[in-house]
Amino acid sequence: MLAIIGGSGMDQLPGLKLDQQRAVQTPYAAEPVVVQAGTLEGASQDVAFLPRHGADHAVPPHRINYRANIFALHKLAVSGVLAVNAVGGLSPTMGPGVIAIPDQIIDYTWGREHTFFDGSISGIESPDQFSDTVAHIDFTEPYDADLRQLLIDAAVEQGVVIQTHGTYAATQGPRLETPAEVRRLLRDGSDLVGMTGMPEAALAREIGLPYACVALSVNWAAGISDELITMDSIRQVLEQGMGSVRQILQAAIRL
Numbered sequence: 001m002l003a004i005i006g007g008s009g010m011d012q013l014p015g016l017k018l019d020q021q022r023a024v025q026t027p028y029a030a031e032p033v034v035v036q037a038g039t040l041e042g043a044s045q046d047v048a049f050l051p052r053h054g055a056d057h058a059v060p061p062h063r064i065n066y067r068a069n070i071f072a073l074h075k076l077a078v079s080g081v082l083a084v085n086a087v088g089g090l091s092p093t094m095g096p097g098v099i100a101i102p103d104q105i106i107d108y109t110w111g112r113e114h115t116f117f118d119g120s121i122s123g124i125e126s127p128d129q130f131s132d133t134v135a136h137i138d139f140t141e142p143y144d145a146d147l148r149q150l151l152i153d154a155a156v157e158q159g160v161v162i163q164t165h166g167t168y169a170a171t172q173g174p175r176l177e178t179p180a181e182v183r184r185l186l187r188d189g190s191d192l193v194g195m196t197g198m199p200e201a202a203l204a205r206e207i208g209l210p211y212a213c214v215a216l217s218v219n220w221a222a223g224i225s226d227e228l229i230t231m232d233s234i235r236q237v238l239e240q241g242m243g244s245v246r247q248i249l250q251a252a253i254r255l
């Protein structure tokens with residue numbers, strides 16, 4: 001069973017028959033993580049769905065309990081995670097409406113609980129995967145190659161044009177960037193900027209969960225175009241683009 005982590009504009013997922021709710025207790029939160037589960041409409045494939053910002057989109061990027069979310073999916077024994085992220089476009093090919101399957105990450109976030117290997121892991125049932133000793137995961141290829149290919153194949157099957165590469169810059173938020181920060185991200189080689197890509201991807205790797213990202217560009221990053229970034233215009237692009245993202249996800253689950 002694959003899991004989808006929904007982002008902004010994707011707190012729900014039409015096309016999925018999510019008729020079960022699993023409340024998963026984790027060592028990282030007093031409250032359980034509520035994961036929806038069900039099947040693809042008109043098909044039999046199981047799928048799990050977790051809206052990253054909460055069911056009512058109330059949790060801002062820096063307050064998301066990434067560890068609890070990823071641990072809950074691990075506990076449900078999902079086979080992989082398809083993460084959906086709304087992003088700003090940095091490089092010229094990543095304008096509003098463009099969908100990308102990034103292959104690299106730069107982490108600019110700070111102050112987030114970003115690792116399972118923090119030397120204080122009590123109450124975890126699978127001690128083989130966790131230890132109190134220092135652990136350094138390999139992150140040369142931060143996104144799972146097979147899952148990335150699955151998403152690319154799904155897009156091709158659906159005739160949805162995508163960018164098959166890109167470096168995702170994960171910023172702290174919740175504010176958007178200054179133009180000077182955007183110039184720095186570009187100098188660093190980033191193509192897309194978002195606030196939720198990390199530590200999610202690294203935690204998935206730490207816990208052994210294959211993970212890939214579908215990023216939808218919803219605006220030009222600050223200072224790249226003359227237009228002000230407004231929530232209204234972001235919402236418009238989100239609504240238009242999420243149809244294609246959904247198509248890709250549904251095809252990926254079926255493939």
Ligand code: HPA
Pocket residue numbers: 086087088089171176177193194195218219220221222
């Ligand atoms: N910057 C950071 N995160 C974002 C943006 C942006 O411009 N657009 C959507 N998420």
